[in-house]
Amino acid sequence: MKLLRAILVRLATMSVTLIGAAVVVFFVIRVVPGNPIAMMLPPGASEDDIARLTAHYGLDKTLFEQFGIWLSGVFRGDFGTSISLRQPVMPLVLGRLPATLELAIFALVIAVVIGGVLALTGVRHRETRTETAIDVANGIGLSIPDFLWALILIVLFGVLMPVFHISGRISPSLDLPFVTQFYVFESFARLRFDLWWDLLKHMFMPALALAIPLAAIISQLLKQSLKETMHLDYVTLSRTKGYSENHVILSEALPNAMLPTLTLIGVQFTFLIGGTVIIERLFSYEGLGNMAIDAVINRDLPLIQGIVIVFALLFTIINLVVDMTYALLNPRLRHA
């Protein structure tokens, strides 16, 4: 009963968030100057043509009428038609979403692995030069934004030591047997490791660029939290039982120390997804972010709206997953 209520409350707040996002994006992009119709037509198009197209996309109606039409469509699952691509918005967006999700998840995995290893190493060798070196690395990782890391990586591994691909999602020469857009998962499931490897070689640099700042944050926070936990009585008590330092860190301190880090990872992961917009552009990676930039350049209002709604939905789902994981890992909440 309590659980049901909690779920209902949660769903209600999620809907409010989504509707809020919808309202804001709808009106903001219409306040910003720029005319989508003018972008579509060649210079010197007649007044008639402009008027006809404007009416065709419903842009001659008042703002509130437009919003009503759009919203009633949204509730029927119809997000309108892209002005620049002349196709329904939702299939376009959903077609691109998997590429972005795969990139973001890969980046998250890299960040957690790097950040986790650095934090654990830092605690294992706390108050030594190793910890100082890790602090310096964290500082550097944090102070350089993801798009600059992208440029640094392109120079290092794309130009000086060309081991990774710097552009696209997969080599264009390859035959693609895929039925879903989740290429990385599907190639793995089909045991097509040739394709899988090619995908990873494309994804590695954008993912790493997105991952480095997050890895630094994870490393710093988790290390701090571990160091504090290492002083607690139950950790000391487990030392007297004969456990090694490694065991004490991994099985006594880590499960408790990672809880605050987990919440932070959730928040930071939404920032990371925001970061895919520029990173995908830099690496010509065919994801949602790259499409978002095109949509903005073309003033493709329905497409922008669709992308923003999908991003907003993604963010609320991530928050939900983080909260659930937190409750699952924390016995105090599990029983409350």
Next chain:
Amino acid sequence: MSAFLTVGNLSAVLRGNRQRVLRSVSFSIDTGEVLGLVGESGAGKSMIGKAILGILPSAIEIIEGEIVLDGQDLQTMLPADRRRLIGATAALIPQDPLTALNPSRRIEPQITNRLVDILGWSKADARVRALELLNEVHIDNPERVMASYPHELSGGMRQRVLIASAFAANPKLVVADEPTTALDVTVQKQILRLIRDLQQRHATAMVFVTHDLGVVSKVCQRLSVLYGGKFVENASVPDFFAGPTHAYSRALLAATPKYTDPDASLVPVDEAVIEAVAAEVAAADEEWRHAR
């Protein structure tokens, strides 16, 4: 009976200012014997327990002396061997039961993990042993307690669990660091009796750290009075209560309200006595430095 634990001439310093926090401490404890360590806050009582159990804070370094546990000198052992020896033969009853249990693990593994991981028992045997011990510490429904998380238990229950956990592996030495100060007055007596009963039944050697001379008179056979990390008096409990030889001990005894009368007002220790004992410690320090 041979001494199970011998600490000889042990000195430890703060790494930063090289100040001694333990000053040439020597004592030994026989099997089945309880030694009380008393002294004011900061005297170094806990530090001695931590040194024995190998859990000194990183800021503190042993610079001299030996700790011989079960015939083996801890200072000369490899760290991994030392850990094992301590884990297999000694145990700690901590001060604060609220912070000494891992909040994210159930009680059962917190009692059995030493048996399984360090001593190589089977999980089933360890479980039987844990249930047995929870009975010994008078926990009514041990099955349920074993499946609980620490936050579901009261402070007194947690301390019982910690005592059960300490005695689980039949330790030959138990260090109890103010095991009742964090508890309600009503629970204190029960827990104290419990520790004493277990200690007597298992003939465990015990180091009992406390502020409370009343407790010492009930649990210990001998006691040592510490000031500034130095033993100023070692005596048997009857002798001590008949009349301590050191002026500081006398002042400490006078300052302690009778165990039976918690309302008796505290008499502050005379300044002159403190100055005298501080001077004594400083003189001993001077001599020690000279000898090195």
